[in-house]
Amino acid sequence: AQKITQTQPGMFVQEKEAVTLDCTYDTSDPSYGLFWYKQPSSGEMIFLIYQGSYDQQNATEGRYSLNFQKARKSANLVISASQLGDSAMYFCAMRGEDDKIIFGKGTRLHILP
Amino acid sequence: DTGVSQNPRHKITKRGQNVTFRCDPISEHNRLYWYRQTLGQGPEFLTYFQNEAQLEKSRLLSDRFSAERPKGSFSTLEIQRTEQGDSAMYLCASSQQDSPIPEAFFGQGTRLTVV
Numbered sequence A: 001a002q003k004i005t006q007t008q009p010g011m012f013v014q015e016k017e018a019v020t021l022d023c024t025y026d027t028s029d030p031s032y033g034l035f036w037y038k039q040p041s042s043g044e045m046i047f048l049i050y051q052g053s054y055d056q057q058n059a060t061e062g063r064y065s066l067n068f069q070k071a072r073k074s075a076n077l078v079i080s081a082s083q084l085g086d087s088a089m090y091f092c093a094m095r096g097e098d099d100k101i102i103f104g105k106g107t108r109l110h111i112l113p
Numbered sequence B: 001d002t003g004v005s006q007n008p009r010h011k012i013t014k015r016g017q018n019v020t021f022r023c024d025p026i027s028e029h030n031r032l033y034w035y036r037q038t039l040g041q042g043p044e045f046l047t048y049f050q051n052e053a054q055l056e057k058s059r060l061l062s063d064r065f066s067a068e069r070p071k072g073s074f075s076t077l078e079i080q081r082t083e084q085g086d087s088a089m090y091l092c093a094s095s096q097q098d099s100p101i102p103e104a105f106f107g108q109g110t111r112l113t114v115v
Helices: none
Strands: A003-005 A010-014 A019-021 A024-026 A033-039 A046-052 A064-069 A074-079 A088-095 A101-103 A107-112 B005-007 B010-013 B019-024 B031-037 B044-050 B053-057 B065-068 B075-079 B088-095 B110-114
Touching (some): A010 A019, A019 A107, A033 A064, A033 A074, A046 A064, A046 A074, A101 B044, B005 B088, B010 B019, B019 B088, B019 B110, B031 B075, B044 B065, B053 B065, B075 B088
Parallel strands (some): B010 B110
Antiparallel strands (some): A003 A024, A019 A074, A033 A046, A033 A088, A064 A074, A088 A101, A088 A107, B005 B019, B031 B044, B031 B088, B044 B053, B088 B110
């Protein structure tokens, strides 16, 4: 069975610092994908970044990068130069070979001025 | 295309009543997902479709929940004999199976309150 684990319920980070949000996963599928989504207090789900299991390089999108360590089954999100607008819930998600997408419980990130 | 659309945005119902929610996905997307989200938690998988075929329904769902996607376009989620524990945000998402980045695009959700 597929599983996503996010062990940090909440984090407080000073503005302009980098932050790493942890995500570990479990699957027996040889091919899968990993996502990160942001959910601000407004409730919308915003896609941030995607990593395919066969991608050779770690995904990057602007200030977001995904630290993919396949052997350790981890897919941590790194946000560089954090901003006040980064305060939100962050969810790690996984898509298996059957295209089912499951989510972790999330990490609430607070950026301090 | 304006994205994934969900209706209604809010629904208040009395315990024991039936409710139905609608989701209109992005038109070319063949995958459609339903999730339930309670405050401070991650989206919990309910069910998903490939075109009109329902591929999986969560074992956590009782028989009071049913979903359809009759023509492979819009989908409905029905909850029969609602209970207070059904109060949550119900999210719909769609994706294109063979997209290079198969992200799921989410609607704004339907917030259900059972009183």
